[in-house]
Amino acid sequence: MVRVLHRWPGLVAALLLSILALSGAALSVFPTAERLSAPQPVAGQTVAELASLVLARHPGLEEIRRSPSGRITAWWFDGGKPGSAVIDPATGADVGPADPNPTKRWLTTLHRSLFLDDAGRLVMASGAAAMLVLALSGAALVARRNGGWTRWFARLRGPGAGRLHVAIARIAVPGLMLSASTALWMTASTFDLLPDGGLRPPAPAAVSSETGLSPSQMAALRDVPVDSFRKLGFPYAGDAQDVFTLSTDAGTGLVDQGTGRLLSWADPTPWQRMSETIYMLHTGQGAAVLGLILGLMALAVPVMGATGALIWVAGRRGRPVLRDNAPAARARTVILVGSEGGSTWGFAATLARALREAGQSVHVAPMSGFDPAHHPCAERFLILAATYGEGAAPASAKGFLDRLARLTKVPAAPLAVLGFGDRSFPAFCAFAAEVEATARAMGWASLLPLDMVDRQSPQEFARWGRALGDALGITLELDHRPGRPAAESLTLATRRDLGAEVQAPTAILRFALPKASLWARLTGRGLARFQAGDLLGILPEGSSIPRFYSLASGSRDGFAEIVVRRLPGGLCSGQLMSLQPGDRVQAFLRRNPDFHAGRDRAPLILIGAGTGIGPLVGFIRANDRRRPMHLFFGMRHPGSDFLYREDLSRWRAEGRLSRLVTAVSRGERPGYVQDALRAEAVQVAALLAGGARVMVCGGRDMAKGVAQALDEILLPVGLTPAMLKAEGRYVEDLY
Template sequence: MIRAFHRCPGLLALALVTILALSGAALSVFPAAERLASPQAEAGLSVATLAARIQAAYPGVEQIRRQPSGRITAYWFDGNTPGAAVIDPATGQGVASADPNRAQRWLTRLHRSLFLGDGGRIAMAAGAASMLALSLSGAVLVARRVGGWRRWFGRLRGPLAGRVHVEIARLAVIGLLLSSASGLWMSASTFDLLPDGGSPPAFPTEVSGATGVAPDRMPVLQQTPLATLRELSFPAPGDPTDVFTLKTDRGTGYLDQGSGELRGWADLTGWSRVSETLYMLHTGQGAALLGLVLGLMALGVPVMGATGVLIWHAGRRGRPRIRGNQPAGRAETILLVGSEGGSTWGFAATLHAALTAGGQRVHIGPMSGFAPGRYAQAQRIILLAATYGDGAAPASAKGFLDRLRDTDGTRAIPLAVLGFGDRSFPAYCAFAKAVAQEASAKGWPELMPFDSIDRQSPQDFARWGRALGQVLGLDLALAHQPVLPKTATLTLISRRDYGAEVQAPAAILRFALPRVSVWQRLSRGGFARFSAGDLIGILPEGSAVPRLYSLASGRRDGFIEIVVRRHPGGLASSQLTALAPGDRVTAFLRRNPAFRPGRGRTPLILIGAGTGIGPLAGFVRGNARRRPIHLFFGLRDPQSDFFYDEELLGWREAGRLTRLVTAVSRAERPHHVQDALRGEAAEIVRLIRGGARVMVCGGRDMATGVADALAEILAPAGLSPAALKAGGRYVEDVY
């Protein structure tokens, strides 16, 4: 609900809010510029002294105004000719024209009314209301994403557009709330929708009838500091019944021009002070630095607008359109989806269509929207949950476990959990298993036993669908066709072969960069942006299931590179290792933000074996800043499968690689990478105590051995791999 409330104003009012923000940011510069350019008065100067100086220079002075910036302007008549100037308070002489800045006036009209009068003012008020709604709902969404208000500046993950959107939002939201709320107040004041803030004192009916007392002899003006002045108006020449009108930041009063006595006074009301404070917050008049800060925050609006559109577009592309989706309160079956990349939504759409065809009323939504109180007619809940990284909740299931823990299962709605994952990863369906365990612990009845789908297998899904159909008394045939991300054609430009001597053929395959569309460049989608450690999906001939390979290169390297070992019976690996230069494959890119070296100068400990050297070599290749990198590489035979042997030596000489330690498993004395770590135990402890980050890539058995070895090495120092993982300093990419 909140997400929709945030998205709708953003999309509908994007242009209006952008104009409002950009023009407001530009206007925020003028108060600061005015303060810097205006002559400032000496400390302690009174209104009486200033008035005398100006009257001496301009005998026909009619009014003196002081802006919150300290700028003083005088208006006078010289005979029948009007005049105005910015005044130097030290001399009373004019130093600059008082004419308003044309650019400022143009921007002000644009900002207030789009040059359309009252209709434009209403439109801009609607824009301010939209910005307020976006700020409030956005703040709630940010808190949800990072795990609560206390973790407001917590670490972000996910696609670049989403991270940029949230980073700017959590910095700018306070300023946008102030600007939009104060803007709405000013709009309401313009249309007299607010109560009257007070009125000046009654004009005096009894005056001395005399004239000629100079302002510098009036006690009230002598006691009024110039810093509090807003406006001093002189009586009309030759009219003994007129008076001086004094306005300060305390109130308004009248002074007898014949005696200098105060003939009436009205304090500024509390309501007026609130209005003036909001005016200051909105315009920066009187708070130039604050105005600049708010203007800077407003500059984030167009960036958030652009990234918001990208997020919306990616969401529409990732989620299939669901026809006949029933409201949650009327549905018999509730389907909730936890997905990171969007593929699980496709399976949910297939299930939704099959259940609907079987006569069921079905509602489908994200797991993050779990709300049992809304499921008035639900007879069952089915959760389709993928797993992100090392057992974490995927994007559309953030907060689900917390909501589930807050329930007690008393509604007694039977619940089933279906996990999606890849068995080659250690944390296979870990999040889905955690959901199933928590649901059981909270007393939710089990509709079906926990089950899982390996590598998006349509066959596994059809098998599970038949079991579900038996439970429901329906004939469910789930013929799912996976919807792959947008693919590109990659052309092989070179290959280097390894491993023949150890009966494990492998190759480093280098592909040319594919052509990238203008939209992909702007949105940084497809192969327009990628880094070493990201994944490419290859769809082998004769299979509907893609295979993922870690990239050994980044976009800046100018090519796409992977390391592939041919596995007996492996469809994708056999086809890839059989490619010749000029041959083509169809591939797509999948981000892998959890496996990044991160920024900074803290050392890296890279640990890999076999083809797991691929992304690690990519990190070393991209280490132009010469960050300390210690690489532990396990191989079978240096004469056969020493991947990147020449490059590693060159990178070490260039300072991109600090140290290389190899472990040969088929030597006279077999040595594995975990053995090499134990041999460098003291150095490992020293590096990790100094903040080093550990990155492991390779087979699951190797990764388990490495974790065990590091646990032994670190235990005497009071450290552990688990603690490093919790702190984001130990990451794995295993298969």
């Protein structure tokens, strides 16, 4: 619910909020400009002295007013003609016109009403309400993402747009809450929806009916310093019953024009003080520095609008359009989907379609938004969950287990969990298994035992569908036909072949990038924008199931480069290894934000073997800032499969690579990359104790050996690989 409250006001009102924020940011500059340019009074100058100086120059004086910025303005009549000017309080002389700055007046009208009078004020008030909802819901989402309010400034992970969105929000949200809530207060006051906060001193019992006393002789005015007064209204010429009206920070009073005596006084009420404070907080008048800070925070709104839209677009990628999705509150069958690349959504769509044809009402939703309260009519829950990495939740299932653990009561409707994965990986369907175990431990009734689908097998999915149909008492045939991901044609530009002498034929394949449209560059679609460590999905001929390869380059390099080793019987690797320059493949991008080098200055310890060097050399290639990078690389024989040998030598000379340590598994002194780490134990421990990060890429057996070696190396400094992983300082990309 919080995510929905955050998403739709932002998407629907993005343009209005940007106008509101940008105009407000521009207006925040004027209070400071006025304060810096306003002539200052003489030290200790009183209102009596100021009024006498101005009155001497303008006998028809009607009012003197001091703004919160300190600027003093006077209004008068001279020969029946009105006049006004900004006043130098030290001399009483005119120093400039009193008319508002035309730019400020234009911006103010735009900001308050879009030049549409009262209707425009209501529109802008709705924008302020949307901003308040966005700020409150955004704060809740930031706290949820970071693991609680106490971790508000915890380290951020994930795609660049998401990290930028949250990083800005963590700073700007308090200011946006303040600006939006004060704007709503002021709008309510404008439409008389709040009590009148004006001060009205009681009418005096009697006045002297005398005239002609100079302001400099009035005791009530001699007691008020210029720095604390707000307004002095003069009596109407020739009316002996009229009085001076004096407003100060302390209140408002009436002064006899003949005697200078204070006739009556009214202190500000708490309501008026609150109204004045809210006006100050919103406009910056009287708090110029605060106004500038709020103006800077307002500049974050269009940036967060753009990044928020990119996050939404990215979240929709790979998710099928569910045209017949039943409302959540009325659905009898609820399908919850945990997907990383989008393929599990396709299986969910097939399942939903078959259930609808069998007469079921079905609602499909991401696991990340799970809330039993949304599904009061549910008779069964079906979870289709992929696994990310080493048993982690996929993108659309983030936070599901936390939500489940917080439930005080599990749903009465039974649950069936189906996992999707690759049986060749040790963590095959590990996330689905964890969901199943957690649900059973909490007492959630089972509709079917946990089942798993290997390598997106349509046959295994159909088998599970028949079991589900038996449990529901219906015939259910799931004929799933995986759709091919939207791909682009890449042309092989160059290739470098290695490894034949050690029976491990390997190639470094460099593809030319297709020309990207402006829209693709702005939204990051296709191959317009990527980093080393992202994944290139290759669609082999004769298969709809892609194979993924870590990119050894970024889009700034102007090409897409991967390292491929021919696997016995490998469909995709065999086709790639047969490519010649000019040949084409169908490919698409899958982002892998958890395996990016990042932009901080912390040293990197890069560990890889064989083709696992791919993304690591991509990090080194892009290291323009000469960040300390230490590469540990394992190979079979330096004369055969020393990948990127010449490049690494050049990058060391350029300062992009700080140190290179190699391990050779075949030769006089065979060893593996974990042995190389042990040989450099003192240096590695010192780097990690000083804040370095570890990035491992390659086979799972290699990664297991690396973790064991680091466990030994870190023991003397009181660290463990598990501790580094919890801090985000140990990441792996394994195959």
